Amino acid sequence: MTDDQHPKSDDFAARSGKNRPKYVQVSDLLIREIKAGHWREGERLPVEAELAVELKVAVGTLRKALTLLESEGLLERRQGSGTYVKKPPKEAAYQLFRLELLQGGGTPHAKTLAVRKEKNSEVARVFGVSSSTLFWRIERKRFLNETPIAAEEMWIRGSHAKQLTAEELDESLYRHYREHFGFWISHVEDRIRLDFCTPWSADILNKESGAPLGWIERISWSSQDSVEEYSRTWFDPDVCHYVSRMA
Amino acid sequence: MTDDQHPKSDDFAARSGKNRPKYVQVSDLLIREIKAGHWREGERLPVEAELAVELKVAVGTLRKALTLLESEGLLERRQGSGTYVKKPPKEAAYQLFRLELLQGGGTPHAKTLAVRKEKNSEVARVFGVSSSTLFWRIERKRFLNETPIAAEEMWIRGSHAKQLTAEELDESLYRHYREHFGFWISHVEDRIRLDFCTPWSADILNKESGAPLGWIERISWSSQDSVEEYSRTWFDPDVCHYVSRMA
DNA sequence: AGGAATTTGTGCGTATGTATC
DNA sequence: AGATACATACGCACAAATTCC
Secondary structure (H helix, E strand, O other): OOOOOOOOOOHHHHHHOOOOOHHHHHHHHHHHHHHOOOOOOOOEOOOHHHHHHHHOOOHHHHHHHHHHHHHOOOEEEEOOOEEEEOOOOOHHHHOOOOEEEOOOOOOEEEEEEEEEEEEOHHHHHHHOOOOOOEEEEEEEEEEEOOEEEEEEEEEEEHHHOOOOOOOOOOOOHHHHHHHHHOOOEEEEEEEEEEEEOOHHHHHHHOOOOOOEEEEEEEEEEEOOOOEEEEEEEEEOOOOEEEEEEEO | OOOOOOOOOOHHHHHHOOOOOHHHHHHHHHHHHHHOOOOOOOOEOOOHHHHHHHHOOOHHHHHHHHHHHHHOOOEEEEOOOEEEEOOOOOHHHHOOOOEEEOOOOOOEEEEEEEEEEEEOHHHHHHHOOOOOOEEEEEEEEEEEOOEEEEEEEEEEEHHHOOOOOHHHOOOOHHHHHHHHHOOOEEEEEEEEEEEEOOHHHHHHHOOOOOOEEEEEEEEEEEOOOOEEEEEEEEEOOOOEEEEEEEO
């Protein structure tokens, strides 16, 4: 870290074309260190006093950077204990799942029905790649408290795995992505429409063909803002509904 | 503000049974001042140095309190200018509206059909009040780009107005609440289900009775976490869909 | 247009409280 | 109980943005 109190031409500022405050530069530096694997998930960082000396900044400045990173979810700070690299949320497996039983709640659960590699020009358009690109297509049946509630098909980039079978896929695909493919979903966009039972969904949901269904089309992005998943979920409106909270 | 650096028995701590940090006490104090109308919306607060002296805290401590209040959306701080009491967002009229045309987008627009005062025990339960409480019930027709897309009925507390007619209600009820009733909606929860055209909704949406419809049940809270609105929206799935983004 | 005054933002350093180990 | 580590609090100097003349 450069020691000019109000930097005007250090490395980062020069590259980014901006005059970023020193505490932001420090936080950027720490982000790079963490992503480069300098500290592992869950590992404790050096204590503030040490790190401040090492980076040649005042403790207060370092603290501001650490606080910023904590607010962004990359670090966890515990008084009396230390500052830790935060693990991607383990319990967040179903954090982005928005279906609930009509009476409220329910524990999500999924069963993989089929996995195959294929091309799909419509899906390729969503991902913004060439229509000859191969995707993994995964079909699943979803439950809340053992009640079948939805049929689902999803696509991810074929490049993530050479082989992929139903057996090796986790309950939570999001966790599988993180632990086996090295990325994780940070935000999604859902469109909820109305559709009708096809023979496929009727079979899975045990409904008569042609009955009305809720239909969720989801695009999922990684924290780098790249599209990493596209999915379609047909849910049975007799047993569940979609819940959305916003501020 | 008490001047013990690490307060152990000031007014607030005594009342709350906790030892709150001084900067939190300061922010609590400022919240009370603002709510009491000591400073109006948009008005500038005294400069940091003055306010710090007045409250008998260090400037840094005051700054931490002000930063906290800014993060909570009560204040706005502008370098070189001052610290201002934030006005509730004007442009947020349709911020919480989540229906879009199937092809995407569309400008929201609403027409009030009927307004009347009535009791409704089901609605009273949502508000958490006695079932004999009177509510205003407002029926509206919603459009996107002049296309009729939804029929809506909503309830608000009867106590907000003695009289209320369709003519005096704004396009945006949320704005009307803010400007005439003195509260505003800060967060909502939607449940999206499937329903079918009733004679009423069929008439408004120009559909045949019994056709499937999307159904949104919404509970809206003010920033004080009190339920202030309950609404039901039936939307035509042939022309629009519900969109939800989350991180 | 431009410079001075004002006001918040950044940065430094230190002392002490409080939670954890 | 003692050592360690983060949290709070104080105060000062200067930068940057805004305002005003």
